Amino acid sequence: MTLNITLSATLAANEEIARRRRAGQRVLNLAFGEAGLPVHPALRERLADASRENGYGPVAGAAGLREAAAGYWDRRDLPTDPELVVCGPGSKPLLYALLLAIGGDIVLPMPSWVSYAAQADLVGVRPIMVPTPPGEGGTPDPDRVVGAVLHARAQGRTVSSLLVTLPDNPTGRLATPDTVRRLVQVARDLDLVIISDEIYRDLVHDPEAAFLSPADIAPERTIVTSGLSKSLALGGWRIGVARLTSVPLRDRLLAIASEIWSSAAAPVQHAAAYAYTEPPEIVERVDASRRLHGIVARAVADRFARAGAAVSYPHGGFYLYPDLAPLRRFATSGELTSALLDGHGVGVLPGSVFGDTPGNLRVRVATSLLYGEGEEQRTATLTSDEPLDLPWVAASLGHLEEALAMFTEKRRFAAWIPSPLTPVTQ
């Protein structure tokens, strides 16, 4: 067994940016998918209320949490048996354990979140990267899945599952209902389990947008994963939930979970149970967060578009995935993002870490760390009618505009001026 694994690209970028900031550099963190908003006070209270809870509790999660999560899905027209809900310390470990529980190779969209393919490597299954349909994100192109799976199977590989992200990280795009329907048909034809990562579901910017989960039309083969890291900014609390399809699969998942992590932190489970009942104050918080993420993500997309990048505007979450090839040429997206970071103090991630072809100069831009530093600024941003006008948001957008202008400008001189060790923008 050889493991060729490095620190998760998103977490590594965040730590690198934190290091540079401690060293006094001014760096705009557009690399890390942390929701960048405060904990709702009601959840803080629930955590404190549960500070006596120190038992390991059931591996699947406390009954109250499983019932609340089932209710959450019920309200989204996915009737759910609490017995088929499994909680864990984040949706990331649940996805990891699902790969082990299901076994066999997995079809992933290209590009897709950095950890899917890395987790597959860790458990020793091979990801089959299938490009997303043109202009879409989060699903492998249904027309290309069949060929890829049949090819892999002809080579003797076992292909068991495919994964979708609705709406998507890194592209911020939401697959159309038509694409989801066609993909479900392909999954049925090929007898594939579908893992639908819906952790950004409540952050689709337009609440009227059509959202179709594969679980709506193929509940027998669709596992849904979610969590509170994004919609309620609880990334650091580590809580996720999975909606399973059957008791045997649940039992396999629980067996694996029991040997890797035992359970999610009990006080966090208690707070999460409250959140999943969706009382008005929590619904309002998610609504406000969704609105803010949409405004800022679009504003950042505007900056990239105005600078000349090709941008598909995001539908949900706090990401966009512009193509910077029109701005300036580099051999790879990794070289491009290094130049942006070292030369202009702008941290974004190269598309290559999401499985994109390195020569494609696409980058993932996370916009959720533009809301300010500390709880006071972030609360002000969340509650502002005009968040883009707040000085700290405006300053970051200004930094970005300036950086993109300088970055693009270099193109004209690149032929005759040797590239210096550019100092970080002051």
Place this chain on the structure above:
Amino acid sequence: MTLNITLSATLAANEEIARRRRAGQRVLNLAFGEAGLPVHPALRERLADASRENGYGPVAGAAGLREAAAGYWDRRDLPTDPELVVCGPGSKPLLYALLLAIGGDIVLPMPSWVSYAAQADLVGVRPIMVPTPPGEGGTPDPDRVVGAVLHARAQGRTVSSLLVTLPDNPTGRLATPDTVRRLVQVARDLDLVIISDEIYRDLVHDPEAAFLSPADIAPERTIVTSGLSKSLALGGWRIGVARLTSVPLRDRLLAIASEIWSSAAAPVQHAAAYAYTEPPEIVERVDASRRLHGIVARAVADRFARAGAAVSYPHGGFYLYPDLAPLRRFATSGELTSALLDGHGVGVLPGSVFGDTPGNLRVRVATSLLYGEGEEQRTATLTSDEPLDLPWVAASLGHLEEALAMFTEKRRFAAWIPSPLTPVTQ
């Protein structure tokens, strides 16, 4: 890949006992290794104080927690660089990720904690089970390790590591310094990494007992894992720490951690940082817990000894591992524990789940759930001068005595009375 895995035996037993209790059965839970004591109020306060912390934070854990954990080891004469400390959501996931990070097969003591071998299966490495030295627990017999490893290597297997548990679960025994020294020499000769699971270290009953960690004499090859689940009863909070030997190994561990769990819950990390600074109130709490665990574990050992079982008295933690063969014959320890549970309402675990030979009628008895139900009783037990005289503790010990007497009594009639479906003791 085929995974033949079931729910962790300890967690499964705990859930089964909880089910029976909900159904109105009276069952003494001697199966589950939960510390059975309340959270110290100072830790509850620290958790609540940190309820604003929702960032993912560094994969290795917050700097304050790593520094505090380093201090904890410094005070135990193991000088520790905070940069080589990695925190996780429990020592269980750290152990799992270490198996992946180190690679290769691992030598385990037989018997040993249920999850070591199960985790090895999950990551696809083969455990080499080596019996503990006669009368000892927690270390493979040094004299037998050499042969087992050379045999495995002769078959082409890569053997990279060996594991010790100091003091031990399931036996409650602490390996002697002489055994540790001999084992370290063997590890050096065979070039094996040592993983020393010291999660029960602060619960060695006799504070004057000689405790030798392999890290004391072979720091270059010994990884130490620990956590707060046992000494401070924080099992349900999920926090563990590992003391690594080198930057490359740490980086591999962090890479794996970043793809499986990201980080431990941030508010829990904050409380754990406080605990690892070992302020007087926390030291007192651990002292009181250690004393109580010792008193009750010895009292339970007395009951088994008086009933005629062969018992090695425990040195630490809250476990003992009596041999019940003198009491009554069964084909396997699993049949024996089923009979004890179904017929006498006493839940213990068969030695077989710890890797022991099924025909050995040894069982693991966990004594830490005898302290009462709820915070009030448990606090009273913790602070009592005579905990065995408290009515709830005395009642449980009485239940055990009676059950063991009846269980033993059956032996005399077993030849001529067919075993009925015995109702649970009322």
